[in-house]
Amino acid sequence: MPSMVVHLRIPAHEYLRYYRGSVREVQARSTDGRSIRFPANILRPFVTQAGIHGAFRIRYDDKGKLQGIDKLR
Secondary structure, X not given: OOEEEEEEEEEHHHHHHHXXXXXXXXXXXXXXXXXXXXXXXXXXXXXXXXXXEEEEEEEEOOOOOEEEEEEOO
């Protein structure tokens, strides 16, 4: 299954915009330089009081459909 690794650092006050729905997608650059856009709601399990911080593997199928996300560190 294809995947990308991204490093995210989204402070709690900024993630509130995603959580409230005023911003629906996160745009990031993968560790290999590709640009990726994905629904912000997939990050909810990883939100802490400090926001979202860490490396994540975003999995998708051969057609580019999102399959899941895993926190690496």
